[in-house]
Amino acid sequence: MEILETIGFDLGHGETAVAKARVESIEPPEMLEVNNKKVQVTALGWHPELGYLVGEQALIQAGVTQLKISFKQKPNNDPNYRETIRSFVETYYRLLKESKQIEGGENSQFYVGCPSGWSVSDREEYQKLLKESGIGLLSVVPESRAAFMQAKEAGKLDFDKLKSSVLIVDIGSSTTDFTLVKSLHEIPIDFGSNALGASLIDKAIFARTLAKHEEKALLERVFGQYPHHQARCELACRKAKEDYFSNEQLYKHPQTFARGFESINEQIYFVPQVNGAIAQEILNHPLSELGDKSWIQSFREAVTEAKEQLDQQGIVPKVVLMTGGASRMNFTRDICQEIFPEPETQVRPDPEPERCIALGLSRVGRWDMRASAFKEEVKQLFDSKKLKELVERHIPELIEQLTLPLSQGLIENVVKPGLKDWRNNKVRTLADLENALKRSAEEWIKSDRARLIIKNQSVTWFNSKIQPDLAAETDPICRKFQIPRSSLRFEEGIDPAVVNPELSIGDAILADTVGFIVNVVIGGGTIGSIIALVLTGHLTWPIVLIYGASVLAAGVEITRSKTQEAIKENVDVPSWSRGVLLSDSKLDSICEQMNPELENVFRKQLTENRETFNELIAKVGQELQKALNTKAQEAIILIQ
Known part of the structure; x- marks a missing residue:
């Protein structure tokens, strides 16, 4: 059997998206849907009668007794982690086949993304784990490569820029990754302990909301006994954050707020809210996960360190390509533009970061196959x-x-x-x-x-x-x-x-x-x-x-x-x-x-x-x- 399609599977810490590209076509890939959504929260729920549910269905289905979110991380031997990853991917794969959106089996080659900072052994172990879900044809590739390929094929990088140096800044939920693409080769830039993910902001909003809640003690007991309620409340915090950073101008006034909402029971509600003042407070608050540095300080230092490493090599990137959901936060763009000023460098945020990696992964797969065939044709000419x-x-x-x-x-x-x-x-x-x-x-x-x-x-x-x-x-x-x-x-x-x-x-x-x-x-x-x-x-x-x-x-x-x-x-x-x-x-x-x-x-x-x-x-x-x-x-x- 031959591979007919490449499937880009963006299993993110915060959101998941899937795209498909036909191998013999140069048409743009198409986004696939699960639960009638092209992009949805990375969530896995267990229902005693329905079995495993993913995404929005895991969140809204009554009777879900277990709920897990934000579970993407480097592969390890924790049996709970491994079972969660296997079950999530296996359920996604089953739903895509049942809806006839993919061929499956030997006709579909899957490409799953991972942070560019992961080592080769991390990728190999992650790939091995993912294949346990029943997907035989599956490869793990850096998400930075997917972002670069998406920008290239969407016409955002001309040929001169493709051949020169492009810095990719991928601000995800769990990590922020810097990758230099030079002469078409990816070179991860290590800036130390990489825990700089946007989910830390969600957790900070959650902690602030809980600390100010009038039923704080009761909520803490509920969260301890029923972890899925805490997961839902953290998702409400993420929604408030995303709403705020998508419409910052609307929430500058101290009496306007971006809000999330979660009902614990008929009397207790968890309502996180964010406006300009609260956002600044959270972004500048020291976080233990970042060595008691604030999120905004850590991001600035990370970008500065990347710049210094490039300076040492005499490299000035033509483009800084920003992707990842947190690239929608205006201050991240401002910091990148400040540290990599024009006209030497152009800062270009991806307009659809939530779809970018899935589309790019499917393009990477198709490109790999066609490029291999192309090289074989040229080799035959030589031989x-x-x-x-x-x-x-x-x-x-x-x-x-x-x-x-x-x-x-x-x-x-x-x-x-x-x-x-x-x-x-x-x-x-x-x-x-x-x-x-x-x-x-x-x-x-x-x-x-x-x-x-x-x-x-x-x-x-x-x-x-x-x-x-x-x-x-x-x-x-x-x-x-x-x-x-x-x-x-x-x-x-x-x-x-x-x-x-x-x-x-x-x-x-x-x-x-x-x-x-x-x-x-x-x-x-x-x-x-x-x-x-x-x-x-x-x-x-x-x-x-x-x-x-x-x-x-x-x-x-x-x-x-x-x-x-x-x-x-x-x-x-x-x-x-x-x-x-x-x-x-x-x-x-x-x-x-x-x-x-x-x-x-x-x-x-x-x-x-x-x-x-x-x-x-x-x-x-x-x-x-x-x-x-x-x-x-x-x-x-x-x-x-």
Whole structure:
């Protein structure tokens, strides 16, 4: 059976939400409902006749004898904790299947979130515990990753921000987690004991309300004997808190209050209330859970510590992405904006934090599967050796593009200046001229100017020959995964001045090509062939016609090879005749005639060294593979 859907299960300390994404679709995930609610309180109740109930039903159903809330925590061996988690997830799973909202079984892959500060072993143990609920295909991933994925796919982060540094601040009911997403990798930021959860504010409201209640002693006895009544009253405190922070402007006046309500019996009510003054009192009150620091002080210190840790690494996040229900509290946003000021950093609270993680988890699951398939497609392209064959096929065009500019460059920068030096009597014999031309040719081939010529021709070759054939291989992959074709193209070319500096393809391919061509020209006998062409074909025999008699008088047998050697070694042509022998017009004529001959020498030498091109072909193929892999890693984030 194949996985058809990914289920994002946000089992939160305060609230729970579930979302579903179809694997073969890029449509946004949909929120699923339990008890006709997309988001509801994390609550588990036991009813003697109905069994386990979750969410709102556990709260309102008459006859519930046990009620548990806010039970998410690091996995441990407490049997009550483990039974609560198992029963809650098992009930949720059953209700989702019964309502036909999910396929279930091997068709549904579940992704459950956890705080980013949990260790790998914590996640593994939590995953093992959750699977005991009967869900076979289940993975635990950090909630920060889900928040990042939701922001990415909802279009809240452009590509530059996706590739840079994003700080995620997840203010949940039990913890506040800071996670740096850098180059698409999550890095949790540890700021010590993390007990900074928004449920502490609920408990503070509960404690304040109880302390001021006229039936305080009676309530304490009731809560001790019937814990589910205390759980309901704490939920009433959470409701008052959420109402206040959602409408702070309404409750600034000292006579207006956000209220919760819970009936203990027909005569006793528990009515927590919050307004501006009460909220400030609670937020600034020392809490034992926070080392006798207030909630607002602890949050400020946590954000400051995260900033200091990033400063030490020289990191300035482009975006601070806030999520978690408590991110609705305006003061948390104000503190983040104060510590991470614009324009260097943009603070962006998620508009729907209660849905963010569930949606993000379902997206993470779908993304993981599609990304794995994408990477496999790219890997198959590498393994097929098509890249090497592609480069090898176009080596003749590279040779053709190099021959003309190299021959022209050698004539202008080596041959012509060398012949002028001989004409001006700066060089005595043709043997001296041969040595001088060889030295000059080698120096020029190694020079920045010659390397620039080779580089420019290689750029043209890559862009006109390699890139189109490469695009023919990569474009179908991009179409299949519905990402821009440019994701796997090198449309800017391989010129290091314009290509993405994070990609080594420009420097690497050009360096390999230039170095290879220089070595072939110098070490492959090309320069020797060129100098012989210059001296033998265009200078030695004109001298023989004039000075043949004197050579004979020296007792040298007139043969082609020996005459050439004799003239090169022995004949010092008088300076007055050198100008006649090699006038400006004659020099230009020789160079003009020589140009196609030099091209042929370059072409012949490079072609005859074709076997040694295998080394270049392999190197260019390897660099293409590395560069494509880098682009593929970048492109993965574009997959939905």
